[in-house]
Amino acid sequence: MQSWEDVIHTAMIGTDKKILSVSQLPESLAAVQTMLTDKSGNDKEILYLQQSSLLMNYKQCGLSLLQKEEIGTSMAQPEEKPYCSAVAAQVLKEVLNAEAPLLLEYWLRRCAENEQIFPPVFIPALFSKARQEKYLQGLVVRCSGKRGEWMCGLNENWNFYRGENTEETWQTGTQEQRRTVLKETRRTNPALGLTWLQQTWATEDAAGKLAFLEVLKTGLNEGDISFLESLHTEKSKKVKEEAVNLLKHTPGSSLIRLYQQVLAEAVQVKKERSLMGLSSKTVLQFKLPSSVPEAIFESGIQKMSSQKNISDDRFIIYQLISFTPPVFWEQHFQLKPVEIIDLFCKTEEGYEHTGAIGMAASRFPSPEWAALMIEDENRLFLDLIVQLSPEQKEKYLLKHFEKAGDTLIQLVGNTTVEWSVSLTKAIFKYTSTNPNQFTKTYYRDHIHLIPVGVVPELTRCTPSESYPAVAWGNTCDYLRELLSLKEQIHQSFNS
Amino acid sequence: MTLSEDQILALAPDEASKKAGLGLANMSKWVSKGANELAIWGECQGSGSKPYQAQIDLSNIAFKCSCPSRKFPCKHGLALFLLYARQTASFSIDKAPAWVTEWLEKRAEKQEKKAAKEEAPVDEAAQVKRQLARHDKVMNGINELQLWIKDIVRNGILSMPDKGFPWFENVAKRMVDAQAPGLANMVRQLGETNFFAENWQQPFLEQLLKLYIVTEGYQQHHSGEAPFLQDLRSWIGFTINQDELKEQTGITDTWLVLAKQSNEVDNVTTEKYWLYGLEQKKYALVLQFTVRGQGSQLSLTPGLYIQAELVFFPSVNPMRALIKRQLNTQNNNIPTGYSGWDEVTAAQSEMYSRFPVQGERPFIVEQLTAVPYNNQWWLRDQSSRMVPIRNAEKNIWHILAISGGQPLNMVLIGNPAQVEVAGIWQEHQYLLV
Numbered sequence: 051m052q053s054w055e056d057v058i059h060t061a062m063i064g065t066d067k068k069i070l071s072v073s074q075l076p077e078s079l080a081a082v083q084t085m086l087t088d089k090s091g092n093d094k095e096i097l098y099l100q101q102s103s104l105l106m107n108y109k110q111c112g113l114s115l116l117q118k119e120e121i122g123t124s125m126a127q128p129e130e131k132p133y134c135s136a137v138a139a140q141v142l143k144e145v146l147n148a149e150a151p152l153l154l155e156y157w158l159r160r161c162a163e164n165e166q167i168f169p170p171v172f173i174p175a176l177f178s179k180a181r182q183e184k185y186l187q188g189l190v191v192r193c194s195g196k197r198g199e200w201m202c203g204l205n206e207n208w209n210f211y212r213g214e215n216t217e218e219t220w221q222t223g224t225q226e227q228r229r230t231v232l233k234e235t236r237r238t239n240p241a242l243g244l245t246w247l248q249q250t251w252a253t254e255d256a257a258g259k260l261a262f263l264e265v266l267k268t269g270l271n272e273g274d275i276s277f278l279e280s281l282h283t284e285k286s287k288k289v290k291e292e293a294v295n296l297l298k299h300t301p302g303s304s305l306i307r308l309y310q311q312v313l314a315e316a317v318q319v320k321k322e323r324s325l326m327g328l329s330s331k332t333v334l335q336f337k338l339p340s341s342v343p344e345a346i347f348e349s350g351i352q353k354m355s356s357q358k359n360i361s362d363d364r365f366i367i368y369q370l371i372s373f374t375p376p377v378f379w380e381q382h383f384q385l386k387p388v389e390i391i392d393l394f395c396k397t398e399e400g401y402e403h404t405g406a407i408g409m410a411a412s413r414f415p416s417p418e419w420a421a422l423m424i425e426d427e428n429r430l431f432l433d434l435i436v437q438l439s440p441e442q443k444e445k446y447l448l449k450h451f452e453k454a455g456d457t458l459i460q461l462v463g464n465t466t467v468e469w470s471v472s473l474t475k476a477i478f479k480y481t482s483t484n485p486n487q488f489t490k491t492y493y494r495d496h497i498h499l500i501p502v503g504v505v506p507e508l509t510r511c512t513p514s515e516s517y518p519a520v521a522w523g524n525t526c527d528y529l530r531e532l533l534s535l536k537e538q539i540h541q542s543f544n545s
Numbered sequence: 546m547t548l549s550e551d552q553i554l555a556l557a558p559d560e561a562s563k564k565a566g567l568g569l570a571n572m573s574k575w576v577s578k579g580a581n582e583l584a585i586w587g588e589c590q591g592s593g594s595k596p597y598q599a600q601i602d603l604s605n606i607a608f609k610c611s612c613p614s615r616k617f618p619c620k621h622g623l624a625l626f627l628l629y630a631r632q633t634a635s636f637s638i639d640k641a642p643a644w645v646t647e648w649l650e651k652r653a654e655k656q657e658k659k660a661a662k663e664e665a666p667v668d669e670a671a672q673v674k675r676q677l678a679r680h681d682k683v684m685n686g687i688n689e690l691q692l693w694i695k696d697i698v699r700n701g702i703l704s705m706p707d708k709g710f711p712w713f714e715n716v717a718k719r720m721v722d723a724q725a726p727g728l729a730n731m732v733r734q735l736g737e738t739n740f741f742a743e744n745w746q747q748p749f750l751e752q753l754l755k756l757y758i759v760t761e762g763y764q765q766h767h768s769g770e771a772p773f774l775q776d777l778r779s780w781i782g783f784t785i786n787q788d789e790l791k792e793q794t795g796i797t798d799t800w801l802v803l804a805k806q807s808n809e810v811d812n813v814t815t816e817k818y819w820l821y822g823l824e825q826k827k828y829a830l831v832l833q834f835t836v837r838g839q840g841s842q843l844s845l846t847p848g849l850y851i852q853a854e855l856v857f858f859p860s861v862n863p864m865r866a867l868i869k870r871q872l873n874t875q876n877n878n879i880p881t882g883y884s885g886w887d888e889v890t891a892a893q894s895e896m897y898s899r900f901p902v903q904g905e906r907p908f909i910v911e912q913l914t915a916v917p918y919n920n921q922w923w924l925r926d927q928s929s930r931m932v933p934i935r936n937a938e939k940n941i942w943h944i945l946a947i948s949g950g951q952p953l954n955m956v957l958i959g960n961p962a963q964v965e966v967a968g969i970w971q972e973h974q975y976l977l978v
């Protein structure tokens with residue numbers, strides 16, 4: 051409306067400099083205009099205020115609204131999966147109120163397993179949560195159904211990776227989405243993941259190359275060797291280092307073959323006479339060859355020992371053993387793993403090197419070697435736990451919890467399988483004595499691992515000292531609340 | 546009475562109470578609980594030896610609890626109501642215990658006494674004298690304000706963003722001294738214009754003109770019998786004796802509580818309840834002012850239907866009302882609203898033609914679809930007319946999630962130039978957004 055624009059323009063510069071003329075107002079208001087001009091006398095401000103007031107009401111009484119027929123509006127597709135039950139939806143509401151993201155993940159996982167979706171009213175709250183807690187994104191999108199898919203397209207903040215069109219996501223996604231899709235592809239089809247990376251490698255910047263190389267750890271295999279070995283010409287030092295690091299974890303790489311060559315020469319079986327020459331025993335002799343290829347040190351093996359009581363040669367052999375697949379020793383000595391460990395343990399230096407074999411067994415997974423190494427009472431091979439069967443793992447953890455609680459608490463927190471009641475009790479007996487370190491946040495963040503069956507045992511974990519005992523009482527109330535929700539989740543999807 | 550969880554939570558005085566109430570809405574926390582058609586009651590085990598006794602009057606929602614909390618309703622009241630909404634069947638339908646019946650009787654007695662309360666004799670001569678004195682003060686304030694407005698117009702509004710809060714506040718305070726609190730609020734709103742917005746000049750000028758219309762209108766018509774004099778007096782800040790108003794016959798209808806808005810300034814909470822009468826098809830605004838720490842008399846929650854007699858404040862466009870009598874009702878018919886924006890603008894134009902200064906108002910509009918256009922969200926009706934949504938980021942995703950792009954009947958607050966969505970109907974259920 052031009053007249054209103056004129057009114058605003060006049061207001062901006064003031065009636066001292068500009069006045070509204072009758073011609074600037076709509077013709078239909080002419081009669082009233084004349085009346086106002088007559089009544090206001092010579093007061094320019096009064097005339098302006100009256101004219102503008104008149105025009106404002108004229109404008110608001112005849113408001114003309116925008117009419118757009120051509121704006122395309124999309125609609126969500128009908129749902130293909132059923133909604134979760136009303137009980138499950140109610141529990142979801144309570145889980146959201148409890149502000150325990152891992153309990154939310156637990157709910158979403160049950161929902162996804164049951165091929166159900168949550169009611170659309172939860173979409174904004176859950177998408178916002180998924181934006182903060184990225185690990186929830188896949189599940190949230192999966193459980194939001196067609197409505198969620200439609201809403202992802204309307205809000206760029208919710209443009210989550212949906213686990214579909216993986217190749218397209220790899221080509222066009224954000225770096226984070228590309229990392230996710232590469233990781234998933236490497237898990238299921240490592241060769242395809244490598245092909246994708248090789249196709250775009252030249253166009254990636256150094257940070258991207260480094261990020262994607264880190265992803266290549268997933269599904270690392272001999273097929274990756276030629277690509278990784280070709281990276282020695284890369285400009286970025288960090289990229290080159292990461293490539294070498296990956297080669298050090300890939301059996302069959304020229305680097306590991308080189309380590310093995312040196313070790314084959316350095317670790318030899320030797321017969322030693324004893325009992326005044328009447329009998330002999332077989333022991334291992336550790337001696338580095340006179341010349342060690344420089345490529346070994348270039349790959350990150352340290353030349354000098356940092357400890358006075360360990361010689362440089364011994365330190366080098368230790369490092370080489372830790373980067374050599376244990377299966378190498380089976381071929382080298384033509385012995386079984388248990389016989390090899392016996393052989394190593396015959397000398398002090400040999401026993402020292404079994405520590406490196408333990409490290410190698412975690413770098414190059416082998417359940418047989420892992421089970422063998424954890425029998426060493428004097429050492430903790432925490433990295434090997436993932437290779438153990440659930441029974442072996444539980445036994446191992448319970449055995450060492452009292453003396454190595456600090457270390458084991460970290461480890462058990464990183465597992466994905468729910469703890470057993472006895473392990474949970476052992477953990478709580480440890481954590482309840484230190485309420486300042488293990489606050490409610492600790493229990494909230496591990497609620498997915500805590501079994502509901504531990505509830506009757508909670509009071510039995512009460513520490514003897516008064517302050518920790520009071521704090522544990524409060525923690526128990528909180529735990530009961532969360533575990534009750536966990537049980538309700540379970541029941542709501544199983545009823 | 547069936548209230549949804551969201552409706553019950555809307556009764557909470559603050560976020561902390563909501564959270565605490567949700568935490569206590571757990572069967573294991575309640576020693577006993579019961580309900581009948583008049584009330585809900587329950588005993589909640591707190592930290593003390595005796596459980597807290599919480600009770601809710603259902604006929605005219607009110608809470609009472611034996612806990613020491615100064616919040617109203619307290620977490621126990623909220624939790625009891627939530628638990629009742631979730632698991633009605635678990636409440637025993639026994640005779641109410643003595644502590645419940647006693648409270649209900651006291652409430653009934655109090656209401657009767659209130660109704661029977663006689664006014665103290667009024668000294669009419671003194672009253673007229675007071676009114677004249679106030680009128681003089683208001684007129685002086687208006688003269689001062691008009692000079693200020695004229696100065697702004699003469700010098701131009703371009704310098705307004707540099708004036709700052711004290712410049713406007715100073716004038717607002719002078720209006721308070723002149724016993725014109727309504728004008729003071731209007732001046733404050735003028736100073737609160739978003740000067741960072743691209744077209745701040747338009748809302749600023751509109752507010753300035755409203756101030757001019759009200760002051761000029763009062764100067765011209767204060768002694769006359771013009772029908773809109775009550776509107777002018779109301780905008781200036783004259784109050785009306787509510788007891789006298791209550792003596793008038795009101796409109797009895799089934800009223801749906803459409804929305805509740807509240808804000809707190811200087812420890813005084815103002816709650817606005819927007820209502821809609823199903824039979825009379827009238828909208829109403831009921832205001833409640835509470836000082837922090839004091840219990841409120843009204844406990845209405847959006848989506849609640851009440852059978853009530855409302856007396857409207859005199860106006861050419863009656864909107865503000867007070868509740869004379871209130872009863873519980875089982876009626877929960879879905880109201881019919883305007884069929885599209887043309888009907889809304891026509892109704893609004895009629896109101897403007899009777900009095901050019903209008904506050905916000907609610908309206909129910911049928912079959913609206915939220916659409917994005919020009920980096921903004923709009924509500925489009927069946928004939929493709931569109932009105933922009935104000936503060937869309939607040940609830941647009943909620944609206945879209947529920948609608949899935951389908952048109953819905955909505956409750957809006959604002960004016961046809963810009964609206965906020967307060968609630969929507971989905972499958973016959975009223976949802977707050």
